[in-house]
Amino acid sequence: MRDGAAIDVSQERVGSAAIVRVSGDVDMTGSPRLRDEIRTAQDARPERIVVDLSEVQYMDSSGLATLVEAMKNAKNKGSLLVLCSMHDKVRGIFEIARLDQYFTIVDSTDEALNA
Amino acid sequence: MSATRTAPDYATAHIKLELLSDPIYLSGAREMVSAVSRRLGFDEVTCCQIALAVDEALANIICHGYNRRTDGKIWLYLWPGDGAPGSPTVRIVIEDEARQVDIEKIKSRDLKDVRPGGLGVHIIKEVMDEVVYEKRQKTGMRLTMAKSVCACDNNTGGHRDA
Numbered sequence: 001m002r003d004g005a006a007i008d009v010s011q012e013r014v015g016s017a018a019i020v021r022v023s024g025d026v027d028m029t030g031s032p033r034l035r036d037e038i039r040t041a042q043d044a045r046p047e048r049i050v051v052d053l054s055e056v057q058y059m060d061s062s063g064l065a066t067l068v069e070a071m072k073n074a075k076n077k078g079s080l081l082v083l084c085s086m087h088d089k090v091r092g093i094f095e096i097a098r099l100d101q102y103f104t105i106v107d108s109t110d111e112a113l114n115a
Numbered sequence: 116m117s118a119t120r121t122a123p124d125y126a127t128a129h130i131k132l133e134l135l136s137d138p139i140y141l142s143g144a145r146e147m148v149s150a151v152s153r154r155l156g157f158d159e160v161t162c163c164q165i166a167l168a169v170d171e172a173l174a175n176i177i178c179h180g181y182n183r184r185t186d187g188k189i190w191l192y193l194w195p196g197d198g199a200p201g202s203p204t205v206r207i208v209i210e211d212e213a214r215q216v217d218i219e220k221i222k223s224r225d226l227k228d229v230r231p232g233g234l235g236v237h238i239i240k241e242v243m244d245e246v247v248y249e250k251r252q253k254t255g256m257r258l259t260m261a262k263s264v265c266a267c268d269n270n271t272g273g274h275r276d277a
C-alpha cells in the first residue's frame with residue numbers, strides 16, 4: 001500500500017534500553033511510522049528509550065507531536081526518553097517550538113544510554 | 116495576522132505549482148522551495164525555515180482544510196523580491212479550495228502547554244517575516260508569506276532574531 005513515507009525506523013534492545021533508529025524525513029507521511037515504532041518499543045517496558053536521529057535531515061511539527069506524545073507516554077510509564085545525535089537543522093525546529101528544554105537531547109547514542 | 120487584500124497578480128509569479136492535497140507531495144514542494152530559496156541567495160538555515168513554513172502550511176491545508184482528502188487542489192505561487200545584492204526576498208502565496216476558516220481562529224497556541232500538535236501556525240509565524248491568512252472570494256483560503264534578509268543581517272547567519 002502506498003503511504004509515501006520516506007522514512008525507515010528500526011529498533012534494537014541494548015540491556016534495559018531500547019534504541020529506536022530513524023532515517024529519512026519525519027514529516028506528515030513518516031510520523032505515523034515513527035509513532036508506531038516508539039509505541040511498540042514502549043510496550044516492552046524498557047527503562048529508557050533512545051531515539052537516534054542521526055539520519056534525520058528534516059522534521060516538521062508532526063514529528064515534534066510524535067515525540068511529545070512519546071515523552072508523555074514515557075513519563076506515564078516511569079521510563080526515560082532521550083533524543084540523540086540531532087542535526088542542527090532538526091534542532092532548530094525544537095528551538096522554534098520551545099521544546100529543546102522539554103526533551104533530554106544529547107550528542108551520541110553512548111551518551112544517551114548513560115544520560 | 117490577517118488582512119483583506121486584493122488577489123495577487125498570478126501572471127507575474129515566477130513559479131506556479133498545482134498539486135493535490137496528498138501528503139506524498141509535501142517533500143517535493145518543500146525541496147523545490149528550499150532549492151529556489153538557495154538560488155535566490157538565502158543562507159542554508161533560512162532556506163530550511165522557508166521550506167518548513169511551506170510544509171506546515173500545506174500540511175495544515177491537507178489535515179484541516181481538506182480533512183485528509185487527497186484529491187483537493189492546492190496552488191503555490193512564488194515571487195522573488197528585487198532586493199539589493201545580498202538582501203534576498205521571497206513572497207509565497209498558497210491557495211486552496213478547502214473549507215473556509217474563521218481568520219481569528221488561526222493562531223498559535225500557548226507553548227507552555229506542552230502537548231502534541233497545534234504547532235504549525237506558530238512555526239510559520241516564527242520563521243516568516245510576513246504571514247497573512249485570508250478567505251478567497253468564493254471558496255478556500257489564501258496564505259501569503261514573505262521572507263527577506265537584509266545584507267546587514269548576514270553576519271548573524273542571515274535570519275532575523277525570533
